[in-house]
Amino acid sequence: MPRFVSRTPAITDVAKLAGVSVPTVSRVLTGSVPVSTERRERVLRAIQELGYRPNGAARALIKGHQSVIAVLAGATTRYGYALTIQGIEEAARLAGYIVMITVIEAEDPDTVTKTIDLALANPVAGVIVLKFDPAGIATVRAMPSGVPVVAVAGSRGSGVPHVVLDDTTAAMTATDYLLQLGHRTVHHIAVPLAGRRSGRSAGWRKALERAGAEIPPLMEAGWDPHRAYEIGLTLADRDDVTAVLCGNDELAIGLLRALHEKGRRVPDEISVVGFDGHPLGALWSPALTTVQQDFVDVGRRAFREVVAMIGNEQPPQNSSGTPHLVIRESSGPPPEAKRR
Amino acid sequence: MPRFVSRTPAITDVAKLAGVSVPTVSRVLTGSVPVSTERRERVLRAIQELGYRPNGAARALIKGHQSVIAVLAGATTRYGYALTIQGIEEAARLAGYIVMITVIEAEDPDTVTKTIDLALANPVAGVIVLKFDPAGIATVRAMPSGVPVVAVAGSRGSGVPHVVLDDTTAAMTATDYLLQLGHRTVHHIAVPLAGRRSGRSAGWRKALERAGAEIPPLMEAGWDPHRAYEIGLTLADRDDVTAVLCGNDELAIGLLRALHEKGRRVPDEISVVGFDGHPLGALWSPALTTVQQDFVDVGRRAFREVVAMIGNEQPPQNSSGTPHLVIRESSGPPPEAKRR
């Protein structure tokens, strides 16, 4: 088992052991300027022997430019969050950047500023904030100026550049689809709000308004599928509920479980539509109709955008993601339409 | 929209604007030594005005110790991986560390060394490798010495300190449980191997051997639930298959879907047991019996271990996680046992 001695070897140690000057070692490392074969050999051997590894901090200091992107997010394990981070990491790695992840545990100003300070205490080239929830919104608001920041969100916003998945349109598409199947109205189990006038719940409401349909009270389930399950148990007893749009697929699955337990048939009696395109949704019985979002792509776009900001370049044309409705087994016409 | 000027303000600019010396600005920033109220005011105003932000690279350079933990993983979005990373991040943030994530895309030596170099080009205090798959194994093997490294794995290993979830015991527990229910043998759909003599598949085999049960050929499904679904379609036609242990819950769900489509009743005709304790498994119909693993905790333990290595301290007592079997609806006695 290796011991980690108090002082890690520095470039001077390598130079001394190899019998060359410090810049020569540096030249061997960077390969910027040719070094005679014999000296290079000696240097490489010394590096090997000492287990030398260049100090990144010193390098970053002199180079001036950083190559770390900080990602601030309210969570990392939820499907959409994890996939967005995957997209960022992938694009970053291919471009030679490294991704730092920091979770914003709460939305109170104290936690938010403390977390931002922790993240920005490190040499960071740019920041990407996942603005999918209240904590994300508070973070974007509290970000100090002077650092390139990009927000990833379900809808456009102001202050910093936004890279978006059009949640509002997506929710409208799903709601319209259910209305066109003949449902009088669509109920909605919501994830935490990420904006009052935009986002999934807003799209749902807008579509109902436009169609002149009744707008049932919004049911908030947070992020917990079990909460959606509980809501589902009460919903199952109601005849007037024929279609439910869920804020994400996890909630939809909780709801499906409750309806199944209560013996309600999906989609014959109740239609359920989820949100996100969670891969397990396709394996459910009935397979979940959902609005698929390309989270990985939005992550990539966010990275490209923040890199453009770092370089003071023109940002790439920022198309918003085009969500598409994946119709599977959990949705269909309402019972009264069938009876006719 | 803010512009990012070519030269970001440095501490000298702040000192000049505030009319104080550079160390005084530093003292205001760190709070290490008291500064007169009047000067502090001037400094803070100058910082505000210039939008000054200390250069982390310079700080890291002089402090000598880094506060970044690099996490190398074969994936980030899969349930176990994501939760382990969550545990690491949480523990790290509370201790004032920051987590860098880098994905090892493939297991070939070229990709592995290139990715390691990318990650270690940054100032890193320690490294945690998620050794859940072949890529992780290759990474641990290729890690240069001199850097504190901890592996998170399903079983103990050599070379670097390991923090483990005891997958082998866990798989044996699950297999024993099924055998005790009366199943003649247990089939197994496996995730990619993380060691030939240990891990989930090894535990399954060991339990069968010990019980003197027939050892059916192992079915490899990779990480893809759809592959498990396809395997399930063929399995559904066989009478001799009464119990299946799956390498993770996603595979189990794919299998359940296939059995459902084929009209096979679970658990009456076939028992299915998953692995991990995925929260959606509890919402399945039938709810999935699974081996719950505390991934978040193993992440926390890995962080504590790597911090101990950094400080050359005695590592905390490294208990392995105690997985426990969560019996739900998808498992029960085989059909012949019922008939009697």
Added chain:
DNA sequence: CACACGGATGATAACGTTTTCATGGGAGGC
């Protein structure tokens, strides 16, 4: 009144690397 003491402050060194600049030597052209 002399002296010691302590707190705030500034000058300077230090961290480990890369870059810039100067130097020396060898090869090639006349």
Added chain:
DNA sequence: GCCTCCCATGAAAACGTTATCATCCGTGTG
């Protein structure tokens, strides 16, 4: 054989911050 040019090499500067040390001033004590 001499001059020029180029290439490899080393010395020194630079990056932005914190740590160390010395200095100065004011205050309290004998």
